[in-house]
Amino acid sequence: MTALDAETSGSATLRQTLLEVTDLSTSFRTERGVVHAVDGVTFTLDRGRTLGVVGESGSGKTVLSRSIMGLLGGKNVIRNGSVRYEGTEIIGYSAKQMSSVWGAEMSMIFQDPMTSLNPVMKIGKQITESLHRHLDVDKDEAKQTAVALLKSVGIPAPEQRLEEYPHQLSGGMRQRVTIAIALACGPKILFADEPTTALDVTVQAQILDLLEDQQRERHMAMILVTHDLGVVRTRADEIIVMYGGKVVEQAPTRTLFSSKKMPYTEALLRSIPRLDMPSHTRLDAIPGRPPNLISPPKGCNFAPRCRYVQQRCLEERPPLVEAETPGHFYRCFFPIGTPENADALERNQAAGTPVGVPAPRSASTPEES
Numbered sequence: 001m002t003a004l005d006a007e008t009s010g011s012a013t014l015r016q017t018l019l020e021v022t023d024l025s026t027s028f029r030t031e032r033g034v035v036h037a038v039d040g041v042t043f044t045l046d047r048g049r050t051l052g053v054v055g056e057s058g059s060g061k062t063v064l065s066r067s068i069m070g071l072l073g074g075k076n077v078i079r080n081g082s083v084r085y086e087g088t089e090i091i092g093y094s095a096k097q098m099s100s101v102w103g104a105e106m107s108m109i110f111q112d113p114m115t116s117l118n119p120v121m122k123i124g125k126q127i128t129e130s131l132h133r134h135l136d137v138d139k140d141e142a143k144q145t146a147v148a149l150l151k152s153v154g155i156p157a158p159e160q161r162l163e164e165y166p167h168q169l170s171g172g173m174r175q176r177v178t179i180a181i182a183l184a185c186g187p188k189i190l191f192a193d194e195p196t197t198a199l200d201v202t203v204q205a206q207i208l209d210l211l212e213d214q215q216r217e218r219h220m221a222m223i224l225v226t227h228d229l230g231v232v233r234t235r236a237d238e239i240i241v242m243y244g245g246k247v248v249e250q251a252p253t254r255t256l257f258s259s260k261k262m263p264y265t266e267a268l269l270r271s272i273p274r275l276d277m278p279s280h281t282r283l284d285a286i287p288g289r290p291p292n293l294i295s296p297p298k299g300c301n302f303a304p305r306c307r308y309v310q311q312r313c314l315e316e317r318p319p320l321v322e323a324e325t326p327g328h329f330y331r332c333f334f335p336i337g338t339p340e341n342a343d344a345l346e347r348n349q350a351a352g353t354p355v356g357v358p359a360p361r362s363a364s365t366p367e368e369s
């Protein structure tokens, strides 16, 4: 049961939309050309819910999070679309206007706790600074809150830790401190950008459990960014799969796992270990490279790596379309689980073409839909 489900009682369902992102695009002007890092992303996020954002390295996950939070400044950044927070458009907000949103409304946990903590500032000061910036608290209250926060994120002897520097803590403890800082001002939305990638496998699950507990207690919404579909499988209510800056599949988590449509999602799933796999099972890395974001291919971005690719995929760009299950969107001409998909694979296999190369057209080739 998700936090939101827990809040609903009887027939009255209380849903509070915090964030509405509509057709958000973010590009960077560079010497080599314009990098289209995020292209046309749309979703809503309700209080207490978790959105998983998944994709390989370079798919636009971090740029999406930072773009929503207004953390990308400078004249080389081009942002289009809409980001509404609690009904208010914030896309045009200046850094000064956003400073009342950062920390108190939305905050972010970064991938590497060492780079997000100040190495020469005591941990206590790093937490209390944020409290002083956003909340009207005196020195004693700030210290008490800092101790309570460290305790709540599972840091033993918190009073003592306040006097220590980041390098005196283990990686897992440092990430707990960054979580405490992110939670300090009671944000309504927490962005967790690969919060466990830099940690040992054994610590990863503890940190993810901690985030989930905190989210439930505080009834926060969370955007959980990861390259690993396994991480969001049991933790997200909805998942966005990104490829080359675009959403290629978007669905409630259960729907995504039971009826995925995108060959890319299928390939990502093949690349994660499952508990029922015998040990030492070889996982399939996705062959090939992600698309060039300055001059993407004419047709489907995934075509050069897709085993179902057909001639049409090289010529036309597939639009994002809704599946028969409401709320399930995908971007593919030959979606998984359809006769067209099975035909596409059969044609490629019969022609013996490598992945990413469509079977040549022949007189007997059935009409592509």
Ligand SMILES: Nc1ncnc2c1ncn2[C@@H]1O[C@H](COP(=O)(O)OP(=O)(O)OP(=O)(O)O)[C@@H](O)[C@H]1O
Binding pocket: 028, 030, 035, 037, 055, 056, 057, 058, 059, 060, 061, 062, 063, 064, 227, 293
């Ligand atoms: N400031 C920038 N200027 C130019 N290109 C950028 C900039 N920041 C990001 N990019 C490009 O935007 C694309 C998306 O980057 P992003 O960091 O969002 O990927 P990601 O999905 O978070 O990857 P990872 O899993 O490695 O963290 C990449 O091709 C990256 O090189």
Ligand code: SF4
Binding pocket: 262, 263, 264, 300, 301, 302, 303, 304, 306, 307, 308, 309, 310, 313, 318, 331, 332, 333, 334, 335
């Ligand atoms: S089948 Fe075609 S449209 Fe679908 S992902 Fe593969 S290349 Fe893209």
Ligand SMILES: [Mg+2]
Binding pocket: 061, 062, 063, 193, 194
């Ligand atoms: Mg990233």
